[in-house]
Amino acid sequence: MAKEKVKIDIPGSLFPFIPPVSELIGWLGGPKGLHTQLYWMQKEHQQHKPDLKTLRKACHDGVTPRSAAMIKANIYEAAEGMGFNELIKGITPVEPLVNGTNGAKWSAQASGFLNGINRHQTEKLKLPRTFAFLEKRAQAESQMMLALQNDVPNEERLVLLHTAFCEACQNYTLLSPQQIQSYGIVIIDANRTGHTSTLKQVAEALKCSFSLRVDFYHQLLANFMADMLPLRKSLRLSTSLDDALVNHGAMGRMLPLMRQGKLITPTERLYAYWRRAFLDVGEKPVTNSAMALHMPLPALPKTRVKQSPSTESSADTLQKITDAANDSRLSLWKQWRRGAIPESEHLTKFLESLSSEAYDAFLPFVMTRVATAWTKWIEYECAKLQGLTQQAPSLAELIDREWLVNKFSEYPKYWEHMAQVTTDQPEP
Numbered sequence: 001m002a003k004e005k006v007k008i009d010i011p012g013s014l015f016p017f018i019p020p021v022s023e024l025i026g027w028l029g030g031p032k033g034l035h036t037q038l039y040w041m042q043k044e045h046q047q048h049k050p051d052l053k054t055l056r057k058a059c060h061d062g063v064t065p066r067s068a069a070m071i072k073a074n075i076y077e078a079a080e081g082m083g084f085n086e087l088i089k090g091i092t093p094v095e096p097l098v099n100g101t102n103g104a105k106w107s108a109q110a111s112g113f114l115n116g117i118n119r120h121q122t123e124k125l126k127l128p129r130t131f132a133f134l135e136k137r138a139q140a141e142s143q144m145m146l147a148l149q150n151d152v153p154n155e156e157r158l159v160l161l162h163t164a165f166c167e168a169c170q171n172y173t174l175l176s177p178q179q180i181q182s183y184g185i186v187i188i189d190a191n192r193t194g195h196t197s198t199l200k201q202v203a204e205a206l207k208c209s210f211s212l213r214v215d216f217y218h219q220l221l222a223n224f225m226a227d228m229l230p231l232r233k234s235l236r237l238s239t240s241l242d243d244a245l246v247n248h249g250a251m252g253r254m255l256p257l258m259r260q261g262k263l264i265t266p267t268e269r270l271y272a273y274w275r276r277a278f279l280d281v282g283e284k285p286v287t288n289s290a291m292a293l294h295m296p297l298p299a300l301p302k303t304r305v306k307q308s309p310s311t312e313s314s315a316d317t318l319q320k321i322t323d324a325a326n327d328s329r330l331s332l333w334k335q336w337r338r339g340a341i342p343e344s345e346h347l348t349k350f351l352e353s354l355s356s357e358a359y360d361a362f363l364p365f366v367m368t369r370v371a372t373a374w375t376k377w378i379e380y381e382c383a384k385l386q387g388l389t390q391q392a393p394s395l396a397e398l399i400d401r402e403w404l405v406n407k408f409s410e411y412p413k414y415w416e417h418m419a420q421v422t423t424d425q426p427e428p
Contacts, residue, residue: 005062016212017168018102018141021109024217027376028369029341050074100145103138110134123234129223137216140168148191158188173215174417183208203398206388210381211407217377218411221370222418225249228363229422236360238278249415250367256378256405263382263405270371271337277364278355288333294353295329296346339375342368378408 012020050058050071057063058071097104110131118124147164150157165187169180186208189195197205228235228245237245244250254273257264275285336342342350347368351361382401389396 004065012105013100013102013145015100015102015141015145016209016216017144018106018137018216019213020102021105023377024373025109027373027380029372098142098145099149101138101141103134103141106134107131107138125231127224127227129226130220133219133223137172137219140172144168154193158191161191162188173212174219174414175211175215179211183211199392199394200398202392203395206385206399207403210404214407214410218414221251221411222249222414224366225251225415226418226422234360235363236358237363238355238359239281240277240279241359241363244277245363249411249418250363251370251374252412252415254367254371254374255409255411256374257409258402258405263378263401265339265375265378266371267339267375268337270368274354274364278359289330291354292326292330292333294350295332296349297325298328298332339372339379341372374408378404381408 012022014020050067054063054067055071058068063071110127114125114127144161144164147160148157150160152160162184166180166184169175169183170177173180175183182204186201186204189197189201190205225245226249228250232242232245241250244253251266254266254269256266257269271291272285275288275291276283279285332346347365348361351364351368355361355364381404385399385401385404389400
């Protein structure tokens with residue numbers, strides 16, 4: 001008789017109506033797997049059992065009830081030590097989760113994100129629109145998955161799935177009727193037993209997946225930025241940043257561009273923006289060398305200088321150390337501009353130095369994280385498409401990098417829609 005096994009994690013679904021939250025965490029440089037997050041929580045509180053290997057097994061294959069109980073006890077102990085015990089209670093599902101859905105994990109991660117922010121805020125942040133969006137999207141996702149799992153003949157089940165998919169897209173996305181109709185056919189074909197796709201159908205499936213994920217992330221971002229609008233005064237924004245938030249949803253001018261065949265990423269555009277974001281009208285943008293001076297100083301052991309002759313004065317040695325440190329800061333500035341993910345502490349110090357005491361660094365911090373994730377995402381999509389077109393060159397005639405970038409750059413449409421919603425409706 002096989003021993004009973006208990007799994008800690010719920011596998012993420014690749015269905016793009018709500019993408020797996022692990023992909024966003026990965027783009028932000030965080031731990032992709034739940035087992036890694038649990039291990040980090042243990043290390044924070046000097047808990048060393050179970051080890052990473054056992055946690056991975058618990059999340060993927062399952063462990064004995066005894067091991068599962070120990071892991072659960074460790075989670076609650078670590079959560080209590082971090083002040084998250086109420087959060088753990090709040091995100092525990094009150095209803096059974098539908099297989100193949102991602103909504104519950106998004107709600108849990110969003111709650112953890114908000115709780116983490118509020119641990120360091122005098123004025124507690126609330127995100128009513130963001131959480132309402134996630135809840136409604138999760139409900140629609142569950143309905144679609146239930147239709148797919150319905151115990152009826154296959155063709156009847158496909159009809160139910162098609163209906164649920166089209167209704168969800170009409171009610172919860174900004175996809176056009178033509179896109180919904182086209183992608184509805186894609187969903188049916190993908191779930192039809194023994195179906196073999198043509199190259200055109202493969203292209204439509206790629207477009208469907210990408211468009212649904214774009215819609216989710218753009219709506220998520222627009223709702224989050226709409227939650228920032230009532231906080232404009234407490235956010236202490238510069239004139240430029242206030243305009244960016246109100247009129248462009250903070251990120252509307254940071255979208256990727258194709259310039260003479262070269263991809264200009266959101267990260268590149270954002271760091272170019274930081275050169276003028278805190279200046280008065282008419283002032284020239286800050287030079288890259290001057291921007292680098294706002295970067296955090298490297299640790300002394302990392303600041304290397306050549307050995308000096310005994311005759312060299314202490315002032316000369318100090319100058320060499322200063323020059324080496326500034327070179328390191330300029331190098332780090334260049335790395336960030338090229339897409340390196342800044343450590344949270346370093347990014348905070350940079351933005352606080354750049355904005356000075358006159359402005360708050362919270363919104364710039366969020367914008368930087370968004371630009372980083374967007375850049376990683378679009379680079380991933382472009383690399384995936386390139387690999388597919390190498391295998392099937394004719395695919396490039398049906399979907400190319402320019403299509404991806406144009407679709408990715410539709411965020412202003414979502415912010416315009418959000419602005420209309422927030423004007424017509426009272427605050428949630």
